[in-house]
Amino acid sequence: MIDIALIAHDRKKDEMVNFAIAYEHVLKHHRLYGTGTTGQRIMDSTSLTVHRFMSGPLGGDQQIGARVAENTMDLILFFRDPLMAQPHEPDIIALLRLCDVQGIPVATNVATGELLVKALERGDFAWRELVHKYKPGIEG
Numbered sequence: 297m298i299d300i301a302l303i304a305h306d307r308k309k310d311e312m313v314n315f316a317i318a319y320e321h322v323l324k325h326h327r328l329y330g331t332g333t334t335g336q337r338i339m340d341s342t343s344l345t346v347h348r349f350m351s352g353p354l355g356g357d358q359q360i361g362a363r364v365a366e367n368t369m370d371l372i373l374f375f376r377d378p379l380m381a382q383p384h385e386p387d388i389i390a391l392l393r394l395c396d397v398q399g400i401p402v403a404t405n406v407a408t409g410e411l412l413v414k415a416l417e418r419g420d421f422a423w424r425e426l427v428h429k430y431k432p433g434i435e436g
C-alpha cells in the first residue's frame with residue numbers, strides 16, 4: 297500500500313474522474329489524497345475514499361508538496377491544464393520541483409498516469425513500501 301496524490305486542473309477534472317473509475321480496482325488498494333475539488337469529484341463518482349487537502353488555489357498543492365518534502369508521498373498524478381494560466385502557478389512549480397528533489401514519480405498527463413498505474417498494478421512501487429518501512433516516524 298502506497299500514498300498517492302490525485303490532482304487535476306478544472307478542464308482536466310472529467311479526465312481524472314474517468315481515470316479514477318477506470319483504475320478504481322488498482323487505486324482502492326492504496327491511501328489516496330487529493331486537492332479539495334478533485335478529491336470530492338473522485339469520491340462523488342467512485343467508491344474510493346480520498347483524504348482531501350485544501351483546494352489547489354488555496355494551498356492544496358503546497359500541502360501535498362509538504363508530504364513530498366517529507367518523503368511520505370509515493371506517487372503524484374497531477375493532470376495539468378497547459379493552456380490555462382493558474383493563479384497559483386508558483387505552488388504548482390514548487391510541487392513538481394519537490395518531486396524532483398525526492399525522486400518521486402509524477403505524471404502530469406493522463407497518458408503517463410496510465411503507465412504509472414499499470415506499473416503500480418504489477419508491483420513496481422514495492423521499493424516505496426521499503427522507504428515507508430525504514431524511515432523513522434513514517435507510517436509503514
Ligand SMILES: O=C(CO)COP(=O)(O)O
Pocket residue numbers: 303304305306330331332333334335350351352353356357388
Ligand atoms: O488547482 C489545483 C491544482 O493546482 C486543483 O485544485 P482543486 O482540486 O481544488 O480544483
